[in-house]
Amino acid sequence: MEADRLTGAAAEIRKLTIRAMAAAGYGHIGGSMSVCEVLAVLYGAVMRIDPARPDWEERDRLVLSKGHCGPALYAALAHYGYFDPALLLTLNANGTLLPSHCDRLKTPGVDLSTGSLGQGVSLGLGAALGCRMKGLSSRAYVIVGDGELQEGQVWEGVQFAAHRNLDNFTLVVDANKRQLDGYVEDICRGFDLERKFGAFGLAALEADGQDCGSILEALTKAKECGRPAAVILDTEKGQGCCFAETVPFNHYMNISSEMAEEACREIDRKLAEVRR
Amino acid sequence: MSALRYEQDTIEMRARYCDALVEAARENPRVVAMDVDTSASMGTAPFYAAYPERAINCGIMEANAVGVAAGLSSVGYVPFLHAFGAFASRRAYDQAFLSCAYQNLNVKIIGMDAGVTATVNGGTHMPLEDMGVMRCIPGMTVVEPADGAMLPYLVRHMAQTYGCFYLRFGRKKLMRVYGDGEDFTLGRAIKLRDGRDAAIVACGILVHESLVAAELLRQEGIEVAVLDMHTVKPVDADAIEAAARLCGAIVTAENHNVIGGLGSAVAEVLGERRPVPLERVGVKESFGEIGTQDYLMKKFGLTAGDIAQAVKRAVRRRN
Numbered sequence: 001m002e003a004d005r006l007t008g009a010a011a012e013i014r015k016l017t018i019r020a021m022a023a024a025g026y027g028h029i030g031g032s033m034s035v036c037e038v039l040a041v042l043y044g045a046v047m048r049i050d051p052a053r054p055d056w057e058e059r060d061r062l063v064l065s066k067g068h069c070g071p072a073l074y075a076a077l078a079h080y081g082y083f084d085p086a087l088l089l090t091l092n093a094n095g096t097l098l099p100s101h102c103d104r105l106k107t108p109g110v111d112l113s114t115g116s117l118g119q120g121v122s123l124g125l126g127a128a129l130g131c132r133m134k135g136l137s138s139r140a141y142v143i144v145g146d147g148e149l150q151e152g153q154v155w156e157g158v159q160f161a162a163h164r165n166l167d168n169f170t171l172v173v174d175a176n177k178r179q180l181d182g183y184v185e186d187i188c189r190g191f192d193l194e195r196k197f198g199a200f201g202l203a204a205l206e207a208d209g210q211d212c213g214s215i216l217e218a219l220t221k222a223k224e225c226g227r228p229a230a231v232i233l234d235t236e237k238g239q240g241c242c243f244a245e246t247v248p249f250n251h252y253m254n255i256s257s258e259m260a261e262e263a264c265r266e267i268d269r270k271l272a273e274v275r276r
Numbered sequence: 277m278s279a280l281r282y283e284q285d286t287i288e289m290r291a292r293y294c295d296a297l298v299e300a301a302r303e304n305p306r307v308v309a310m311d312v313d314t315s316a317s318m319g320t321a322p323f324y325a326a327y328p329e330r331a332i333n334c335g336i337m338e339a340n341a342v343g344v345a346a347g348l349s350s351v352g353y354v355p356f357l358h359a360f361g362a363f364a365s366r367r368a369y370d371q372a373f374l375s376c377a378y379q380n381l382n383v384k385i386i387g388m389d390a391g392v393t394a395t396v397n398g399g400t401h402m403p404l405e406d407m408g409v410m411r412c413i414p415g416m417t418v419v420e421p422a423d424g425a426m427l428p429y430l431v432r433h434m435a436q437t438y439g440c441f442y443l444r445f446g447r448k449k450l451m452r453v454y455g456d457g458e459d460f461t462l463g464r465a466i467k468l469r470d471g472r473d474a475a476i477v478a479c480g481i482l483v484h485e486s487l488v489a490a491e492l493l494r495q496e497g498i499e500v501a502v503l504d505m506h507t508v509k510p511v512d513a514d515a516i517e518a519a520a521r522l523c524g525a526i527v528t529a530e531n532h533n534v535i536g537g538l539g540s541a542v543a544e545v546l547g548e549r550r551p552v553p554l555e556r557v558g559v560k561e562s563f564g565e566i567g568t569q570d571y572l573m574k575k576f577g578l579t580a581g582d583i584a585q586a587v588k589r590a591v592r593r594r595n
Contacts, residue, residue, distance in 0.1 A: 057351075104350075104379050112350055113379040116370050122340045123375055126347015133329065134351065153371075156340035163335070 002045060003213030004275070009079060010040035010212060011271045014240050015264045016075035020088040020098075022260035027091070028100070030237035030250035032072035034176040034209065035064075035143060038233060039076035041215045042141055042172075046223070051081040054109045060138050061111040061127045065120020066145040066174065067101040074098050074107060082109035118151030120144065121171065125157050128169040139168040139223065147179030149190050155200065161228040162201025170222045171202070171230045174209065176237035180251045197230035209233030210240070242266045283452045285424045290319035290388070290447040296428035297356055298326050300435035307435055308348060310334060310357040312341045318358040318388055318447065338363045342371035342385065349381040354435055361387025361403035361444050362394070369409055377413045377440045384434050384441045385410075390420060390480055391531035392572035393446025394564060402564025403444065408536020410442040411509045417441045417462070418509040422483035425454035426506060433462050444480070451484040453504070463507045465515035471499035474587045474594075475519035478529035479505045479538050482557070485573075486529050488580035493587055500527075500587055511541040513549065520550040525590035527555045529583050534558035553593035555586040 014036040021027030043049065047060040064073045071091055078085040090096045097106045101115030112127070114120040124142035131138040144154060161169050173193060181187055190196070197204040203225045207218035215233065222229035237251070238244030243259045285292075301307040301323065309323045311333045324331040334341040338359055345355035359368070364387035376383040387406050389395075394402040410418050417439060421427040427445060434441045453468065460466065468483070469490050478486040483504045490500045501519060505512060520526055526546060530538040539556030546554055559576045573579050 061350075112347070113374070116374045118339075119343050119371060119375050122343020122371070123347040123350070125340070126344035127350055128347070129332075129344065130348040130351035130353050133348075133353070136351075140347075153339045153343065156337035157343070160334060160337065160340055160344065 003216060006040050006044050006212035006216065007274065008271065009044045010037045011267050013040055013072065013075045013079050015267055016078060016085060016088055017072045018241060018255070018260045018263050020071050020075060020091040022255045022257045023089040024092040026252065026254045027071055028068040028251060029241060029244045029253045029255065030178065031066055031145060031174070031176065032069040033238050033241045033244055034174050034235040035069055035072050036240065037209060037212050038143065038172055038174065038215050039072055041212050041219060043076050043080045045216055046219045047141065048138065051109065054082060058136055058138055061124065061140045063112045063114060063120040063124040063127070063140065063142045064102050065114050065117065065124070065142050066148055067114030067120065070098070070100055070102040073102060073110065077107070077109040117148045118153035121154050121157035125161055125166060125169060128166045129164065132166065132168055137168070139170065141170050141172060143172045143174060145179070146173060146175040146177065146184050146190055146193070149173070149193070150188050158197065158200045158202060158230070166228045167226050169228045170219065171228070173230060173232045174235055175232050176235040178237040178251070182249065193232050197232070203227045203229040205229060205231045207231060207233055209235035240267060285449045285452050287424060288319070288447060288449050289424055289427060289445050292424040292427050293431060293445070294320050294322050296431035298323050299428070300431055301327050301330060304354060304435055306353045308332060308353045308355040310341055310345055310355050312336055312338050312359045314358050314360065314388070320358060338368040339371050342368040342383070343375045345383045346371070346375040346379070346381045349383050354382055354384070356384045356386060358386045358388060360401055361389055361406050362401050365403055365406035365409055365442070372410070372416070372440070373413050377415045380415065381440065382438050384443065387442065387444045388447050390444040390446050391559070392564070392569055392576065392578065393448065393481065393531070395569050395572065396566055398566035399564040404533045404559050404564055405536060406442070406444055407508050407532050407538070408540065411536060411541065413440070415439055416509065417507065419462070419507050420444050420480040421506055422480060422504050423450045423453045425452065425456055425458060426460055429460045430506070437462065446481065450481060453483055453487065460506065463510050463512060465512040466504040466506070467501060468504055469500070469502040471501040472523055473498045473500055474525040474527060474590050475501040475503060475523045476527045476529055476583060476587065477503045477505050477516060477519065477538065477542050479508055480531045482529035482531055482578060482583070485578065485580045486583055489583035489587065492580060492584045498587065498591065505538055508538050508541055511545060513545045516542055516545045517549045520546055520552045525553045525594040527557060527583060527586045527590050529557040529578070531578060532558055534560055553590045555590045557583050557586050
């Protein structure tokens with residue numbers, strides 16, 4: 001079934017991400033792990049795309065506003081056929097096409113460049129508005145972190161989306177509870193996200209961000225609700241990666257090939273368990 | 277270049293701007309006008325009436341507006357975003373940098389009320405560093421017209437030239453320097469007057485002041501060349517070098533801080549290519565303040581008399 005296929009894809013994206021980071025020796029592992037499932041669902045079931053034509057005008061757009069998690073996006077793009085997965089092993093290397101933070105001028109399939117938190121929301125809104133003005137039925141998806149919601153620009157953008165009823169815009173919140181310096185609750189907490197987005201005029205939906213079926217259901221509702229939507233994903237920073245999920249500060253870690261291979265074996269083992 | 281000097285324009289700059297933008301929108305169906313609650317100040321209502329489907333008033337949110345402009349550009353639109361110059365530059369700088377120029381998009385940012393033309397809005401609204409910060413962004417073209425004849429030309433070329441631009445000007449009536457229908461080339465300085473004793477390189481409202489200064493100096497037997505450097509970036513280095521070779525002394529004049537803007541750009545060229553005595557007329561280590569334009573120009577040393585004094589200092593240093 002669909003969710004099972006997507007769960008398998010998420011596992012592949014997770015392994016590709018971990019191995020790419022191990023090739024570099026380090027990476028923003030925590031936040032990359034928490035978006036593997038949603039990337040698998042977006043590229044595998046929700047978005048209208050053609051990996052052979054990354055510049056296809058009628059495609060849906062994705063903006064990974066939490067741009068430091070580029071490696072997970074690159075793994076998803078490679079998995080779904082935008083480029084050879086072997087390229088993933090050049091992550092962050094001198095002259096690479098795969099820099100830590102997303103760069104639309106370098107990587108096939110990256111729609112917009114990000115790296116300064118909050119800015120991806122506005123970029124996605126502009127793309128959504130432009131598609132609507134052109135009469136295209138394309139949608140724009142923007143993935144933000146829950147720490148990133150501390151940036152004021154996010155809320156400027158959300159208000160803009162609601163006022164213009166940009167129903168082809170979906171904001172995906174990777175609510176992994178943590179940011180660089182620790183827990184969002186301790187640093188500057190976001191309070192009730194569902195009520196906040198609702199109060200700003202968006203359709204606010206919640207989903208289990210570790211469950212592809214739950215994510216698919218919420219993204220489908222978001223697409224069909226006739227309003228701009230925020231889909232809040234309950235995730236864990238580092239999820240699904242055994243060496244990261246047990247570490248409280250896993251925003252950025254040094255990663256050896258031994259760690260990576262052990263994590264990949266564990267991912268395969270868990271996937272087999274789920275499928276049994 | 278013929279010169280209709282010393283006459284005030286009959287039309288406000290913002291009206292000339294909006295006419296030019298409507299014309300650009302007629303020629304190119306992808307041209308979009310954007311405001312941040314600045315439509316009334318900027319006088320863009322005629323665009324909203326002519327092309328309501330391509331007019332976007334975002335509300336008071338410069339950061340989001342610049343990002344939305346970048347997103348629109350990513351699907352093929354050519355947004356012209358209007359804001360108070362102070363906020364178009366300072367407040368949304370990271371967005372201009374990263375959401376626009378860094379990813380090679382096609383966004384035109386217009387900062388109104390350049391320098392002392394912000395007059396009674398005072399220091400908070402007086403952009404004296406906008407050209408400086410924008411000049412630091414790779415690929416960003418920085419332009420300031422001398423008058424209302426040049427402005428429509430710049431707008432047309434901004435619409436036709438792919439890439440990020442920062443355009444600054446004062447919204448009210450300016451003195452006329454050029455005749456209607458004259459031609460300009462981006463990146464090419466215009467020599468408005470010949471002279472061998474010194475050359476004044478100016479932009480914006482100080483082009484006219486420089487022409488007045490040149491007349492004052494002629495009465496004292498000093499003949500100065502005047503160059504309109506409407507494209508502050510990329511600056512016309514060849515024209516600066518040629519003026520330095522011919523005159524041996526240069527004065528810059530800008531309605532801006534002397535750090536980062538035209539004075540800096542000219543100093544960089546002279547330092548690298550042909551060092552000669554240089555005097556910079558502009559605001560020096562001050563914030564803006566409230567007042568009439570005449571008062572502020574005197575206060576900050578931007579008048580024709582100040583420029584003439586700077587020329588004399590430069591000539592003395594050369595001799």
